Amino acid sequence: MAILGNPNLDVRRTNRAIDELMEVTTNPRHRFMLEAYYRHRFLEIGGRYEEIFAPDMTVASPLYHFEVGGNSATLDGAEAVKGFYAAWAQTNQSIFYVEDEQIAVADNFIASVATMYQQTHGKTLAGNGIAVDDENAYYLMRVPGVQMFWPYDDQCRLIGEDVWEPRGAERTLTKLTASEVLTSEQAGKLLEPLIKPLRCFEEAMLQSA
Template sequence: MSRFDITQTNIAVERLIETTENPRHLYLLHAYNRHRYLEMAGRFEEIFAPDMTVAEPVYHFNLFGMNTTLAGAEAVKGVYREWTGTAQCVFYTGGDEKLAVSDTMIVSSATLYQQTPGSVLVDAGVPVDPDATYLMKTREHMIWPYDDEGRLVGEDVWEYDESLREVIPLDPSEVLTVEQSGRLLSPLIKPLPAFNPFTGRTQQPVAS
């Protein structure tokens, strides 16, 4: 049995949803929650629905000593596609995530664990068993900006303390496939709220 439970990755988000009353803040938290679950379930194409993400999002990553900018939907989809194909879309949090939300952004600080094949780490110069699977533990800040329709504009993600980075070997019984992740998360993936307080319009729910 795994030490980690992917259904608990968004627990801090869901707790904040329960106590948030501002309609715009609540809408963004639901969008953030849906996005993260879709990503971890391997359903990344649904993230780019026109009511969730702008046509040309821009992502900035400063991780593992690399500073990368992904400009445009196709560039971002390429990373999601790679992560889904290698089950790197499987993430866990350390139960310490802190969140703040405003009308224009969501800010997160958390210990994150990304499931990563040893072969990917070897290619990055990390001396591990290429046939094993690991968790990459990092301490990260994230800023997700949103536009005036409540759509994601991009992500700014950075590892702010490299001294806390760890490579944790997983027993084969702890490795989660994308298919398993999708089945576990499917009941938790909810449509966006029908009423969008940013546009003042009621929108047709998107099926989960």
């Protein structure tokens, strides 16, 4: 379900850089982290954020830092992060697409640099000081060079996220028609076949030993 004539603007293709890295990754710990990363991103896009906080995926008190849209924010603890995800899902702003993504994985973190697209409501943009011509419309916000750093603990559980937009001045907005807007529910249905259960960490490490 691509939009704007761009085949990359299909939520089912958002994790393709992870798939490509998995093809050449043999370290069992790194593979497990990439599986968790893949699952997290699709759960988020599909509005199934509650599942992200399963005890085998995320620590009890995650810490998120954002430097995006000219704003700085810190989300401290599961309830704060859940509230953030819930607001996105309920307003259909959990929809992300990526282009030109590069991903690196180490023993305790995953890093990504990509051109990011987010389906964003006009009122949200205006509230963040970004001018729009219609606060009741949805826009596709494109930002190149977005940097994400996701730390993981020794059991490959997400500790938090650090997200920056060092090239935020290059942000562009494309107003979407009603037929181009994807709801979180629609995204969830599209992604459901791609969201696989996470393997047991201990068993995965033993199987790969």
